[in-house]
Amino acid sequence: MNLLNVSALEIARRIAEKQISCVDVVQFYIDRIKxxxxxxxxxxxxxSEALIQARKLDLLTAKGKQLSPFHGIPIVLKxxxxVQGYITHAGTVYLDHIAHKNCALFNxxxxxxxxxLAKAKMTELAFGLSGQNPLQGTPHNPWSKQVLSPGGSSSGSAVAVAAGLCPIAIGGDTGGSIRTPAALNGVLGFKPTAHKIxxxxxxxxxQSLDSLGPIALASEDIIEFYQLLKQDQSHLxxxxxxxxxxxxxxDFPNPLATEILQLWRQHLQALQQKGIQLRAWQKPKDFDFAHLSDLTSTIIAYESYHNHGKAAENKQNKMWEVVRQRVLRGKDIAVSEYxxxxxxxxxxxxxxxxxxxxxxxxxLPVSPIFASALDPEDQGFRHVGDYTRPFNYLDAPGVAYPIGFSTEQLPIGVQLVAxxxxxQLLLQHLQQLTTTLSLAGRVADLA
Known part of the structure; x- marks a missing residue:
């Protein structure tokens, strides 16, 4: 049985038609994870928990009952x-509190x-776009034999999908943390309007900016997932x-790497060839990417200090110093500025x-660079957020989708925002765009 490069919804259809069992599917991904x-x-x-749940769902399938179009689909959480009974590490090595109940999304x-099925590693406290985590270990971008950035902070979630360890995963996006790893791993990642999930x-x-969202190989999975999980039931x-x-x-806030620029231009040309009219976006008055990015960073720093400042100030807590200083920056931000x-x-x-x-x-682009080598001070990604953070500030929904590969076979994506x-408008246009251009994520060849 090979479930690679198959959408989650297609796997669920095979389960519903009793071609495969939920236990078979779960065991396939457990084996790949190992x-x-x-x-x-x-x-x-x-x-063990996943296999027990799979058996229960197989009993329902035998009775002709499906709980949703994703019945039997394994999913990985950031x-x-x-998750009750497990430590919520949040990318740290100092948090050791065992959760006494599940998060709302789990239920x-x-x-x-x-x-x-599992929980995925992430950037420490979700504070960084390179995906680097020196203390827990950085997830390995599966598209390279070298150790290159997976993108963050939902690094493990994107790598798990791109490596075929699960068909769909949950990420979180505060300044680009779903879209960046999706773009660098050749998969799709959706950041909804905040608090929709x-x-x-x-x-x-x-909290003012945090947004949970799915990472998957296919736009149909992203769209159906959101329809089931969004807290409002409006339709469009x-x-x-x-x-x-x-x-x-x-108007690019930073120049793109040469091959990314070529892929960007080819993508626009492909849209035109399919009869989609391209209109150059006219920035609103006083709209400046760098300024909006700075405003986003101000909110993140201030609120992250409120949430994690005591831990960062405690030198006994082992933290990556880069993240510690990012959190402590919030201490110097005046309430009036925030x-x-x-x-x-x-x-x-x-x-x-x-x-x-x-x-x-x-x-527009997501990242001006492909996955790159990690650096101790995490400076290589300092301009990536200039393309993503402004849209967190605007609370604009955004979805990253793949458009191609470099000559070294490193993937890159762009983002669609609304x-x-x-x-729902965004996802409808995503579906039409990816269908028209036959765009989808692809599992990396790990052989």
Whole structure:
């Protein structure tokens, strides 16, 4: 049995048609997780619990009952989500509190017939986009034999999907932490508008910006997952993708690597060839990527200090010094500066929505670089967030999807974003775009 490069929904269809069992599927992924343990992306494997749950779901299947279109699908959670009986490490080595109950998302997923297979490693406290974690060990980007950045902070979740260790995973995005690892691992990653997916029972980085979302190989999995998990039950009439805004090169906050720029231009050309009208996006007045990125960083630093400042100040807590200093930066941010950053959000959000006309999306890069070598001071990724953080500040839903590979076979993706609350519009356009261009994620060849 080979389930690689098969969507989660297709696997579930095979389960429903009794071609394969839930136990078979779970065992397939357990075996791969063990086989490729050197990727270092899994923090806890729930082997016995997952097999017990699979047997229960097989009994339901035998009776012709399916809990959802994802009945029997194994899923991996980011390790900032509470799972009863296990430590929620959140990428640290000092947290040792065992969760006494499951997070809200765990319970919801189980009610839909998902099987919680494992928890994935992540950047310490979710504070960083390279995915580097010197203390726990950095998940290995599966597209390279060298140790290259997996992207963060949902590093383990993206690596697990890209390596075929699970068909779908949960990540979290505060400044680009779903979109960046998705782009660098050749998979899809969706950051919804904040708080659309219940985050109760998650260790926060910055509650004003944190957003949970799925990482998968196929757009159909992302879309169906969101329909089942979003907290509001609103629906939207289908909006055809006739045109799309794009970020003009003159407005790039940082130049793209040569091969990424070539792939970007080819992607725009492919959209045009499929009859999709491209419109150069006109930035709203006073819209500056660097400034919005700085405002996002102000909120993250202030709120992360509120959440983790005592731990960072305690020198007995073993922390990566880079993350410790990022958290401690929040101590020096005045309440007035933080409140001003929050107060200005609404004005920027309205201006951004108006710039898109209410029924369009914007496509732009995610990262100006491919996966790269790690550096001790984590400076190599300092400009990646310039493409992602502004859209956390705008509370804009965004989804990364793959567009190609470098000559060294390193994947890269771009992102599609929409105005705050336009998640369903965004996903409809994603579906049409990926279907039209036959774009999907791909499992790395680990042989």
């Amino acid at each position: 086989q490729y343990a050197a990727l270092n992306c899994i923090s806890d494997l729930f082997e 390790d900032n989500l509470h 919801k997923l189980e009610s839909l017939g998902f099987i919680i 219940n985050a109760r029972g998650a260790i926060p980085l910055a 009439a289908v909006m055809p993708l006739n045109s799309i805004y794009y970020l003009d090169e003159k 409140q001003l950053a929050l107060a200005q959000r609404l004005e920027y959000q309205q201006a951004f929505a108006e710039s898109l006309g209410g029924d369009a999306c914007l496509v 105005a705050q609350g336009k998640d």
